Amino acid sequence: MAKKYRALAEHYAKAIASGSLGKGERLPSLRDIAVLHRVSISTAVEACRLLERQGYVEAKSRAGYFVIDAMPLVKRAGAAAVSDFDNANERIDPADYVGVHERISVTLARGTRRPMKVDLAGAVCAPELYPGAALRDNMLRLLRARPRVYGTHPQREGVTKLREAIARCSVSRGMHADPETILVTHGCSEALSLALMAVTSPGDVVAIESPTYFGILQIIESLGLKAIEIPTRPDTGISLDALEFAINHMGRIQAVVCMPSVQNPLGCSMPETAKTRMIELCEKHNIALIEDDTYGFFLPNPAYSRPLKAWDKKGNVIYCNSLNKSLSPGLRVGWLIGGKWHKKIEMLMYAVSRHREEMLQLVVADFMAGSAFSRHMKRMNALLKQQRTQLVEAILGHFPAGTEVTCPDAGLLLWVRLPDGKNTDILFDKALAEGIRICPGSIFSNMDKFNDCLRLSCGMPIKGRVESAIRTLGRLAREL
Known part of the structure; x- marks a missing residue:
């Protein structure tokens, strides 16, 4: 049934994207879908539930499923x-x-x-x-409560309260992150740089999306690496067929860097089936998978579009994120979860920039501790x-x-x-x-x-x- 209901959901998703089914229109009833496509009622139910999770339709009690947004891709x-x-x-x-x-x-x-x-x-x-006033008030209150904060030594791996707040927020993305595995960085750019430093050496080849965020190209250049560009579509993200071809026929690829959720610049998000296939592909060939989830919190239903890290069982995914776009461009607070490279990245962080400024972390932790961030x-x-x-x-x-x-x-x-x-x-x-x-x-x-x-x-x-x-x-x- 799995393949049938996904194919059925894709059929109606395309109809919505093309405008054939407009916003507010009702999908055929479950019984009509079953008869029309020669599938069981349970297959029709699963297809509609998948469309609902993907944000195409909403269920109305005793009325059926209705299109939420008919804007094509x-x-x-x-x-x-x-x-x-x-x-x-x-x-x-x-x-x-x-x-x-x-x-x-x-x-x-x-x-x-x-x-x-x-x-x-x-x-x-x-x-x-952005919640600039709330962040400002948090900082003033914290400075009054901790007047000696700039005269004490910050925690090496990042403020514990912030790492705990990040771990709690990660649950909304379908992740279960241990606060002890979270390393606080100076934005996502530093997280990506550290991740690449941990898994590559100068001259190594890194696979990237095409088009990709130009900052990734700059990081690759600064580390003396080579980039191979993998075609990326504005609907499904990076082409896994092209990536697999490159892995099998074009020499050793040391790492893959991608943005599976709200990719920059295309804005696309990978289907979950593609994410699991990508993880399996990289694990099979022992290729480090570096995930940039900077825009993940912008997803309308973030729990239904989990990051690659949510499926990572072997520590082969290095997860990078920040609050620069979602909370404050000026704070430059990011983090990474290094998987099996955690210890190496931790030492690289210490060698590159020592400890992170503590007050900004406390301000962010205070804002994220409750429901204010959501x-x-x-x-x-x-x-x-x-x-x-x-x-x-x-x-x-x-x-x-x-x-x-x-x-x-x-x-x-x-x-x-x-x-x-x-x-x-x-x-x-x-x-x-x-x-x-x-x-x-x-x-x-x-x-x-x-x-x-x-x-x-x-x-x-x-x-x-x-x-x-x-x-x-x-x-x-x-x-x-």
């Missing part, structure tokens, strides 16, 4: 069809063993040379979406859902016909592809001249596969200057 301006971005080459070539060049650093530096009117490049929300995320996610919808509509309304844009279920990033091979590096320059900062697709890969793409942030309310900036970007894109 990718919308195309000027056309009704749904696109899969043509899946940008499922082929792997030995020439993909490339080092990182200076393009990322140059682009980032150029983007900071002049004052910006509107920043659509940063993966950060508007200040009002209430904050619920409010933030509701606002981001509105802003994603509004930004998609603005892009489709102002960008050239044929423009494609992802419609992720969570997070604050959209991936846009311009028609006719329009170059977003040129658009980047023209936008800077107008006081608008964007992220061109070229910095999300070592290869020239995404020069017609760009990443935009929907972390700011879509009104006023932001709305005007989208109109300007649309005009500039049409003029390319």
Whole structure:
């Protein structure tokens, strides 16, 4: 029955994504589904329950299942069809063993040379979406209660109260983390760097998603590693067939780095079946699996989209996370769970940066200890859902016909592809001249596969200057 109910759920998920079943529409009754698809009632029930867990439908007592959100994964301006971005080459070539060049650093530096009117490049929300006042009050109260905090030695592995709070919050992601295994880091970037340092040596090959967050490319370059890019789709994430091919035919891969939940920049999340297959694949070939779960708390139903670490039984997954995007961009509080590399990473941390600043950890621990964090995320996610919808509509309304844009279920990033091979590096320059900062697709890969793409942030309310900036970007894109 397992394969049947999953295939049945996928059928209705595609119908919802394409708009064939609109928001608020009722699915056929369980009996009708069973008759129509020649399956048992129990198979129909399991399929509908899976759709509910995935956030496609909701059950109403004695009425059946109703579509929650009919927005397709990718919308195309000027056309009704749904696109899969043509899946940008499922082929792997030995020439993909490339080092990182200076393009990322140059682009980032150029983007900071002049004052910006509107920043659509940063993966950060508007200040009002963060609980800044509550965090400030926590810090003042803690300073009064512990006036000697800056005159005492901090705990080496991180404040115990924070690690316990992280462990409790991890339960909402379907994880059971021992606080003793949690190592507090300076954001997720340091966690990823430490993870790669623990499992690789200079010259080793690391498999990454394509496109991927440009910060990962910078870390790989700084450690003297080589990257092999694995095609990644905006619906199902990294291609496991392509990854398996690379493992079997392209030499030793030492580690895989991926974002299975709300990937940056695509916003996609891997199906759970793909996650278990990925874990088994890496365990079979003794490849370290490094998971970046930075956006996991943005998921509408986080318990139904568990991280890879939730399935890790052998300690082969190094789990990395932070609160930079979800709680406060300024605190830079992250953590990792090192699995079988825990002791090595702990020593690397001590060698690289010694102890972590304690007061910020105490502030975060105090906020996460109760229900304040979950209430904050619920409010933030509701606002981001509105802003994603509004930004998609603005892009489709102002960008050239044929423009494609992802419609992720969570997070604050959209991936846009311009028609006719329009170059977003040129658009980047023209936008800077107008006081608008964007992220061109070229910095999300070592290869020239995404020069017609760009990443935009929907972390700011879509009104006023932001709305005007989208109109300007649309005009500039049409003029390319």
